[in-house]
Amino acid sequence: MIPELGHFSLIVALCLAIVLGVLPILGAARNNRVFMGVARPLAYGQLVFVGLAFATLANAFLGNDFSVLYVAQHSNSQLPAQYRFAAIWGGHEGSLLLWALLLSIWTAAVAMFSRHLPEEMVARVLGVMGLISVGFILFMLFTSSPFERLLPAAADGRDLNPLLQDPGLVIHPPMLYMGYVGFSVAYAFAISALLGGKLDATWARWSRPWTTVAWVFMTIGIALGSGWAYYELGWGGWWFCDPVENASFMPWLLGTALIHSLAVTEKRGAFKSWTVLLAIAAFSLSLLGTFLVRSGVLTSVHSFAADPKRGIFILSFLVLVIGASLLLFAWRAPKVGLGGKFDFVSRESLLLSNNVLLSVAAASVFIGTLYPLFMDALGYGKLSVGPPYFEAVFVPLMMPMVFMMGLGPLARWKKMAVPDLARRVQWGFASALVLALLLPLVMGRFLSLESNKWSPMIVLGLLMAFWIIASLVISLRQRWAGQGAFMVRVRKQSLSYYGMQLAHLGVALFIIGVTLVKGYETERDVRMNVGDTVMAGGYEFRFNGVTETQGPNYVAGVGHVTVNKDGKLVGELTPEKRQYNVSGMPLTEAAIQTGVFRDLYVSLGEQIPESEGAWAVRVYIKPFIDWIWAGCLFMALGGILAVSDRRYRIHKKAGAKMNAVEIQPVPQSAIRTPQSQGQAS
């Protein structure tokens, strides 16, 4: 009975979403305050009913109700409770429900934190989000309801894919989805700006925090996914250029571009059309990501089911969303105006170039990901595009981007004399270069490798990272310079400035991590008898055999590997080879000892037949790999700092009117924000 209740509340939610998608937008167009006023209650109502549906599914999972088909397919009574909960999004139907739930949460959040916005803006934004919600709930009800019954009920479930039975997977999908779905807010803001024809600095200020929060979630989500791949897939890689990883990376790149472009729109009123286009593109790619992952057209770890009906539904939805918004854009954008002027060398032009580079990067990932699909559809046969493609394209694109990233915060708005800029950064650049050239000469000894390795790629990577750090130092020195108490000057800078610098520092750490792990990692695949030792990167690994243990729902062979360095014990690693009871699937659980400067990574390959307990063992030393995720964390923290800036909260005073263009007369009675006041810098 309870699962039917879930299905029923989804239907109620659909009805609410339909009304939400129609009335408020209509009301905003006709200036009907009653129609606009229903938006908020409907948003809350939608959340309640989608939440109810989600809760009933959670109840079915936790209560082992195997008469529900989806539960029987993805859970098992032996499965520990936290994984039974995470199993909700372990398959196609449940992930969609999670999508819908997060969308309702975002919608309700917009309804709650938009008291200071003009009524018709709120109505339009919530209306657009309602329309998106209609699409997703319809999709669920028609093609993939998680509440379908299995009669007679199964005695027990088929179990969750062992790869997904991991703490990282409990939080990775919700985080990533928060990001995906969060871009719908930026999208809804952009669409409502086009509908209303009012696109100015104030609008940018309203959508900035939402976009940044979505971006923060996405950054964390991607980092978690990458970390999971590193320790769970058992071969020590952190990024595989897998189509689904790419699917999340594309909207991230565009989201990053959007954050920066919104900054320009807010501060200088420029890049308006571009910002709107980016917002549309970022959300479209989020949808495309969902499409790629869920329809199973691309094969990867994540694709669940290949059901053509679903693929066609998402594809049509995608075409509808992208097509309609681009049409609207083509119709309305020319009236929005171009905004402030700027010179060739100015903060605007640097930000614009970086925007273009980020978009080109996203486009190149797009091509690499979808090229095989197109070729297959056109009948040219099956092919695959390997990771070297992405490296070959990415490195040359990122070099100029990182260079300008260092210059950007130092350049002035509007116009900057080149000699002046050059004079400011020359010492920073020179010291970054010298350090990048010299550091590899001692790096090998520091990491106790057999030899020092000096390669152009390592130097280049280090140069990019040090350049960012140098420019950061220069910028901070400039900002903190002056008379009086030092702490006062430190506190005088805005939080969003510190947020930006922290995020940029994150990029530097990330680059250091990638460069050094690629340049200096040691990988050994070896056959080891009991008692054998192998040397890797100055560490001695001794294999002491494999014992058997019993997990909650698996049996595992546990390898015992002791690690010594210079005769001293560094630690014991216990990689596992698990065999899950229900699915019979084997799983390699790597053992990792993390450190600031290196990870020790051991995983069991397979037992060697006709031997006395010998195993194939992977022994890896991964220098600086954790810096990759530390970098992501810094970027996310930077985003959080930027959002906490005061100016997003003192709205009443901050309704700047810069470059405001209005296409249609907006009735004055509907505008609640007091105007005037200068820009907070």
Added chain:
Amino acid sequence: MKPRQKRAVFIVLAIIAVGLAVGLVLNALKDNVSLYFTPTQVYNKEAPQGRSFRIGGLVEEGSVKREKDGLTVHFMITDLHKNLPVVYKGILPDLFKEGKGVVAQGKMEADGVMHASEVLAKHDENYMPPEAADALKKAQAANAASAVAPAAK
């Protein structure tokens, strides 16, 4: 500079940038695309010599043999019509199993054996790599069309 000229320069710069990017992408694609072939296609000499490509099919039952070092593995990939011998040195993925779907990437050497640089098996027991499924489907069609006709493309 007048605004008009400035705009023209911006546009020219943008076109150059896009041109460079397109060149970059095409160049990278040219070197890094690997085509899929079925064992039957390889048998018919349709696969390129001296260039890396991918092959999909099933690991033939009873064909997996290990060398003494424990790491070098020989096996046959089959589409149930033709077989192709493969050799790989390294640790195989967890789900590599006889009778299950597999994709290998590598080069054909003069000895008629594919020297694989990468062996992929997918992450789900019930899941068959589409390339492997495709190879089986084509081979079935070819089997049905009698052994005389070449494998239908």
